Amino acid sequence: MAGKRKQIPHDSSSEASTDNPLIRVVAVIPSSNMVAAIISSSKYDIDLSLTHVSTYINNALQRCFVDVRHKLKKHFDSIPTLEEVKQNKHEDVTSQEELNFLCDHYASVQLKERSNKNAINRSHLTYNHKGGSKSFRAHEEEIEAKTEEQLSAIDYFEAVLKNTKNDWDKGAKLKWEEMLSMKTKQLFQMVL
Template identity: 25%
Template sequence: MAIWFTKSFTTKVFEGYLNSLGEGSSSVQANKASHFKDKIRWMVRNIGCKTEFTPTCFTVPLLAHEEDLDNIAGGSSSVGDNTAGSSSQQTTPTPRRRAQSRLLELERHVAINGRIPMTIAPGAEKPISPHAVRFSQAIGVCVRKTFPVRCLKWTDVGREYIEVVKGDLQRFFVLDFNDQAMNRFVEHQMLTTFKEFRADCHKHFKKYSDPEEARANPPNALVGRDEDWHFLCDHYISRAFQEQSRTNKAARQKQPYNHSSGSKSFLQRQYELAERRGQPVDRVELFRETHVRAGTFVSQAAEDAHNQMLELQSQPTPEGSQPLSEDEICDQVLGRRPGYSKGLGWGPKPKARRTASASSSSTSCSQSTEKEIELQAKLHEALERIEVQDRNHQALASQVEAMKKMIEDLTRAQQGPPHDP
């Protein structure tokens, strides 16, 4: 039998609890307030308590309106600055609150309409649905609350955590994980979110010029998890991470342009454009739609690429041959790497005619990319080994210094006190 808490009851209990805190310091009161909220949330998760959310008796789990508890306590937690007094004056929703609002909206939708069916478009390996963005956002929220911060690589994330996230998603969506395409998409989206969260933490770390100051000011998502934050800080100042960070930064700077599609996948945009226009939208037109903002291309490089595609489309076809398809034109102008078609994103692999020269060029490019990835992995491993050797060398030097001091002390002791002449 579920236990119900009205929102007003929770508020009154909390206000009474605050009155019992006495004249302690604000930090002590804040810690106790946080402890109270944790207790309430524990009851929800473990005892099955529920709470009334609106006067219309619309009911959702208390966890879904943790934002109200945060408002009662005058505090919040998210990735971002953690400055004293900022919570009471904060007017802009924090990332964590936005995530909670998304889950709350999803809870409401599911309570009224039932779980949302999600399928993968044949050959696309991505969902195409009015709820596609909501699905990706839900994956992100579940990953952030489930995956351990100390997993430095995707391979460090145990299957048990991945299965927990899949179970959470099935509360909101009808998913067939026997479909390999669905499995691939969800796990790839988990990986993407996992990397984005770690990037957010690193961005917060870089706000501080002094590493010790950074250690003392965790992002709001890691407040109260000092060991996890200190672990990340130590990782950020390691030689291996800094070298890898410089390599990644150089690679990002080589990217000629960004897209203007926001959080929607290119395939979702293509589907919506086709629905609105009543006719298919090819990849050349899709490239223009996803690289224009307010009627202007996001960069000169993007405009040049589009003009080159149009030029290839307009070229006369030699007698006895077939014109280039849109896929071939895009691959020729934008390039392509395994598992990723530029202008379509991760996953889709359109089949195009392959001439002998095109096949040779594609194979050469693929081999070059694979070789680059392999070399980067070897470089990273070598840097890690160097760092371990450096730590061992420092430890050995300390031991030698200690032994040297011990020998000097023993020598002085054997010689006895100095004699006056």
């Protein structure tokens, strides 16, 4: 979504309908409660009745929408007053109606309350995940494929939370050391 805006041809033929499972998503338009997709017929047949296809497209649309929303919020926050924002619209905003919607949304009390609540929740984290955007399960499968064995919970904790460049996050290292001491105590008690 970076760079210049591209013109997308729109085919308004009768084949391009929501009843036709062979459609192509060609543009994303943010709306108040959802991401609406403009669809048209295409030389590429994409069968949206297949679960994995529709899931992939939905996830791709959501990622695009989140990226655009983040970029627009960053632009909104960089300008001090609401009036100045309305005069200096972002290049991805095409109409005054879109700009008004975004200004109302970003200036709303609900968004500010949710943002503050999320900031408080993030401050309660004792350590940060170092695994990037992959899920814990994806990391687990990747590690098992490399080592060809299943890791213990402690080894898995280390693999996902220890950063190869900056070593340990302080809170994560304390938790890992606590787990190791508990394991050692348990092994010692089993020997006795």
